[in-house]
Amino acid sequence: MKRSPLRPISKKRQDQRLSRAVCVAAVVARDGGCLFLAYANTLDLVREAGTPLTPFSGLIWNGRHIPLKCWGPPTAHEPAHRRNVDPNDPASAICLCSFHNGFIEDEPGFGYATGLLVRGNGLPLRKGLTGDDDRVS
Ligand SMILES: [Zn+2]
Numbered sequence: 001m002k003r004s005p006l007r008p009i010s011k012k013r014q015d016q017r018l019s020r021a022v023c024v025a026a027v028v029a030r031d032g033g034c035l036f037l038a039y040a041n042t043l044d045l046v047r048e049a050g051t052p053l054t055p056f057s058g059l060i061w062n063g064r065h066i067p068l069k070c071w072g073p074p075t076a077h078e079p080a081h082r083r084n085v086d087p088n089d090p091a092s093a094i095c096l097c098s099f100h101n102g103f104i105e106d107e108p109g110f111g112y113a114t115g116l117l118v119r120g121n122g123l124p125l126r127k128g129l130t131g132d133d134d135r136v137s
Helices: 011-031 036-040 044-049 098-106 108-114
Strands: 059-061 064-066 074-077 094-097
Touching (some): 011 094, 094 098
16 A cells, blocks of 8 residues: 655645745834834823833733733734734734733733724724824724
């Protein structure tokens, strides 16, 4: 009996990974790094304080310490749930470091407060952060 080795990854899956990698690279190149701090600076409590946050600032939000320092490689974050957007479309994603991407998933309340998460299929609220057009969900 002839046995051929199993392909570890299907051709379809390889193509999906490649398109996703191209999308992530485009998002990282466009945004130039993690936008978590920029979005945190749009919080009312930060704007009212009058002093923009830095990676070394302390931010307490709803009794929780919010870590502002980035960690890990930059990645693409979809503010809308990925089932509602094309995961290969750079327009539906913003750049976050892998730490802040995970943090937003753990603290969705902070994500919704800053616009890093949106409900439904809304596109990211850029709030003029990246020079792109402002899109409202
Ligand atoms: Zn970050």
